[in-house]
Amino acid sequence: MLLLAKRSGAQWAHVAYKGAAPAVNDAIAGHIDLIIAATTVLNSQIDAKLLRPLAQTGATRHPTLPDVPTLVEIGFPDLVATPWWGLYSPGKTPKPMIDRFQAEMTAALKEEGVTQRIKAMGLTIVASDPETMRKFYTEQAQIWGQVVRENGLRAEGG
Incomplete structure (x- = not known):
């Protein structure tokens, strides 16, 4: 806005x-x-x-x-x-666990029913692996970080 x-x-x-x-x-x-x-x-x-x-x-x-x-x-x-959404895990999650979760998510996103539902909502899968998501997130953080700085935005306590 x-x-x-x-x-x-x-x-x-x-x-x-x-x-x-x-x-x-x-x-x-x-x-x-x-x-x-x-x-x-x-x-x-x-x-x-x-x-x-x-x-x-x-x-x-x-x-x-x-x-x-x-x-x-x-x-x-x-x-x-x-708008975009990502799936994250704690920073110290073991790599084998991340790899398995990523493989299961990739398999789920290839299922016809899942892909049809995603398309019906008008959504697009941007990244399906941790490195691509990390790059996308970094780009978004740069863009929106500048908006935050230029407008002097601050998080409110809650």
């Missing part, structure tokens, strides 16, 4: 929520004017016409919303931000 505001010249107040659910509820109720969240979180509200998608933050259009343009398409060529 802050990156979009900076690049677009828009001025709005950023409201940090503790999770998507309260933000979605406030958007539906009209307490906030704009929400950025994962499509998988918003699709049911979009389908029910409770929320109207304006743009997508991915590099390409989302398969569940093919008529909604990306920020790249509407004039922000370097603004791509997609």
Whole structure:
């Protein structure tokens, strides 16, 4: 949200929520004017016409919303931000355990039912091994670390 505001010249107040659910509820109720969240979180509200998608933050259009343009398409060529999830283990986890978990996850992600469900949600598998994930994570940390520093963001205690 802050990156979009900076690049677009828009001025709005950023409201940090503790999770998507309260933000979605406030958007539906009209307490906030704009929400950025994962499509998988918003699709049911979009389908029910409770929320109207304006743009997508991915590099390409989302398969569940093919008529909604990306920020790249509407004039922000370097603004791509997609939600992602990773699986992590404690730093001292033995390598054989990590290798086995990775092999089991790779096998699960090749099962037809799993891949169909992933595609139906419009998700993409970015990394399937620890090294690729480490590289992806490092790139994301650099991008979003800069946003944090530029905006003087701080974690709140909780």
